[in-house]
Amino acid sequence: AETDEEAEVETETDEDAGGTDTETAAAETDEEEEEEEEEEPLKASPDADTTVLFTTTNTMLDQQIPATKLVRVLVGFTNKGDKDFVVESMEGAFRYPQDYSFYIQNFTTFTFNTVVQPNTQASFEYMFTAAEPFAGRPFGLTIALNYKDTDGNPFLDAVFNDTISVVELDEGLDGEM
Secondary structure, three states: OHHHHHHHHHHHHHHHHHHHHHHHHHHHHHHHHHHHHOOOOOOOOOOEEEEEEEOOOOOOOOOEEEEOOEEEEEEEEEEOOOOOEEEEEEEEEEEEOOEEEEEEEEOOOEEEEEEEOOOEEEEEEEEEEEOHHHOOEEEEEEEEEEEEEOOOOEEEEEEEEEEEEEEOOOOOOOOOO
């Protein structure tokens, strides 16, 4: 009879240990998933070059953007590699200059989905307007180009990432005189 009781106790202990192993494996799986979620931030591909040009007259002469006026930006994309790239989209935002993780104003995302073949160039236009209440203040302006290669690897190039000032333009009549 003692042997049966010991067998039962051992069986219960084995089951309990098995449950603990399952819980430990589940916890390890959760930790691995969290690590996967904390992937490296996307970067630009070494096989691509970008250039940026603000085409609005005198827009970036003194790192200034006019409030309520359309700002136009041309981005040149050069594929230096041996695979196609698909330029998917471009987006912009004003961010708090002391903490770039804090967004002040998001601008429209422009979708392109344009294939850029190896050893070729393409240009993409982006436009945005700064809201009038932001006049007189500095902001971090980021304009990012999202693209991927033919293997599906995603890339992100911050084609512009600098502190700018939003200014009110002195145009027309001044009714406060």
